[in-house]
Amino acid sequence: MSTLDHLTRLIHDKFGVDTAAIDADAPFASYDLDSLTVAELMFEIDDAFHVTVPDEAATSVKTLRELATLIDGLSAKA
Amino acid sequence: MPAATRIGVAGIGVTSPLGDTLDGNWQRLVAGHGAVARLACQGLPDIAAAQVTEDVSQVLTRLQQVGTERVSQMALGAVRKALGDAGIGAWPDPERVGLYLGTGMGGAATMDAGFAALYGGGRLPPLTVPAGMVNGAAAVVAIHADIRGPVLTYAVACASGSVALAEAAHALRRGEIDIAICGGVEAPLARGTIAAWQALRTLAPPDEADAARSCRPFAANRAGLVLGEGAAFFVLRREADLPAAPRAWLSGSAVRCDALHLTNPQVRGQVSTLKAALNASGLTPPDIGYCNAHGTATVAGDPVECEALREVWGEHAARLRVSSTKAAHGHLLGAGGALEAALTVMALQSGVLPATLGVDALDARCAGLAHVLGEAQRAPGLRHAISNSFAFGGTNAVLVFSRA
Numbered sequence: 001m002s003t004l005d006h007l008t009r010l011i012h013d014k015f016g017v018d019t020a021a022i023d024a025d026a027p028f029a030s031y032d033l034d035s036l037t038v039a040e041l042m043f044e045i046d047d048a049f050h051v052t053v054p055d056e057a058a059t060s061v062k063t064l065r066e067l068a069t070l071i072d073g074l075s076a077k078a
Numbered sequence: 079m080p081a082a083t084r085i086g087v088a089g090i091g092v093t094s095p096l097g098d099t100l101d102g103n104w105q106r107l108v109a110g111h112g113a114v115a116r117l118a119c120q121g122l123p124d125i126a127a128a129q130v131t132e133d134v135s136q137v138l139t140r141l142q143q144v145g146t147e148r149v150s151q152m153a154l155g156a157v158r159k160a161l162g163d164a165g166i167g168a169w170p171d172p173e174r175v176g177l178y179l180g181t182g183m184g185g186a187a188t189m190d191a192g193f194a195a196l197y198g199g200g201r202l203p204p205l206t207v208p209a210g211m212v213n214g215a216a217a218v219v220a221i222h223a224d225i226r227g228p229v230l231t232y233a234v235a236c237a238s239g240s241v242a243l244a245e246a247a248h249a250l251r252r253g254e255i256d257i258a259i260c261g262g263v264e265a266p267l268a269r270g271t272i273a274a275w276q277a278l279r280t281l282a283p284p285d286e287a288d289a290a291r292s293c294r295p296f297a298a299n300r301a302g303l304v305l306g307e308g309a310a311f312f313v314l315r316r317e318a319d320l321p322a323a324p325r326a327w328l329s330g331s332a333v334r335c336d337a338l339h340l341t342n343p344q345v346r347g348q349v350s351t352l353k354a355a356l357n358a359s360g361l362t363p364p365d366i367g368y369c370n371a372h373g374t375a376t377v378a379g380d381p382v383e384c385e386a387l388r389e390v391w392g393e394h395a396a397r398l399r400v401s402s403t404k405a406a407h408g409h410l411l412g413a414g415g416a417l418e419a420a421l422t423v424m425a426l427q428s429g430v431l432p433a434t435l436g437v438d439a440l441d442a443r444c445a446g447l448a449h450v451l452g453e454a455q456r457a458p459g460l461r462h463a464i465s466n467s468f469a470f471g472g473t474n475a476v477l478v479f480s481r482a
Contacts, residue, residue: 014140015140015141015144016139016140016141017141032141033141034144036144036145036204036205036208037141037144039204039205040144040145040203040204040205042204043201043203043204046201058204
């Protein structure tokens with residue numbers, strides 16, 4: 001499973017968001033993930049992907065594809 | 079007091095250990111079926127506690143649940159029930175609607191879980207502050223019910239819910255708002271919070287023969303309070319704005335402080351609060367047909383409350399019918415006063431007085447009042463009733479309700 005697919009599944013499972021509504025290139029807010037929800041998502045990602053997402057990612061990362069790229073980069077360094 | 083603006087109880091909603099509807103709570107209470115049971119808690123001695131069994135998270139979608147916790151979910155559920163009972167779904171001017179929410183400990187379970195994770199070497203969840211903050215529940219209710227007037231949280235320990243009702247009625251009388259949503263909520267059954275209450279040595283152990291009888295207010299063999307959880311909310315309106323007959327009138331209230339001790343209740347402050355509440359209602363002791371007592375079943379508290387009632391009621395004390403419904407639903411702390419106010423309204427509406435459960439022999443220091451023991455009593459002539467809340471910190475609140 002690609003990182004993007006894994007993230008999509010995580011958002012669906014944790015927040016009940018319909019996977020069809022998740023556009024990887026659209027802002028998180030377009031499928032109702034507000035800043036608090038993104039913070040919660042980042043927290044989950046650390047455990048799910050065995051990485052440490054930097055704190056600033058919660059504000060600098062705007063889309064799911066950007067997040068997947070960040071995670072892949074962190075995993076490659078690990 | 080401003081001249082005669084009567085405040086009516088337009089609706090009530092409860093989420094309590096006695097059930098998820100007000101009628102269900104009342105029927106169970108009057109039938110004498112309490113909700114106290116044994117509760118195991120990891121690493122601690124078992125306690126007696128009264129839990130809500132309804133799945134309170136269902137009031138929000140999983141996405142909406144982000145940043146919320148049990149206390150905010152219970153509050154929102156009970157508020158929605160109260161609005162339904164009042165027949166209100168929306169309002170033309172949300173800034174004329176106020177929320178007055180009492181809670182002693184707010185999001186205690188969130189703080190508990192966060193610190194447990196941190197001290198265990200783990201990470202603290204990012205939403206610990208918004209979910210755990212004491213006004214978190216009020217904020218969640220305001221967001222989902224569109225309340226844009228005053229949204230206030232009263233943290234007055236065991237008097238929080240009663241104080242919230244009293245303050246809401248004042249705001250209506252002052253004309254600050256047109257609709258008041260007010261009550262209390264508490265979700266204290268988390269490991270660290272339970273341990274803290276145990277450390278204070280105020281909790282009754284589970285009764286070995288019958289855990290449901292662990293809380294025995296006014297009894298010679300009472301052994302302490304029993305924690306409960308839940309929420310109770312009222313919709314209050316001025317008489318002129320009521321679309322239909324209210325359930326009852328909130329005739330008056332008073333809030334005073336002992337200013338003497340952090341935890342020990344004092345007769346002086348309770349007497350002054352009782353007198354002030356009667357005065358605010360334009361009533362005298364013989365007018366009051368029922369007292370829903372604070373009655374926590376602590377060794378120290380019950381005799382003080384009974385002494386205060388005897389002092390204020392004087393020659394009429396022996397005819398004042400008194401019970402503590404905490405024996406059935408436990409001590410809901412910041413929600414206690416609101417739930418007990420709801421049950422006091424039901425007593426007025428039904429003309430039936432719930433009994434204090436679990437009392438075999440009354441403590442002599444609690445005598446001199448017409449305690450309702452054993453079974454519920456009929457009181458068809460009941461016109462006025464009071465509900466007492468006497469808190470840690472010394473704040474006392476008394477609410478006076480009258481039959482509509």
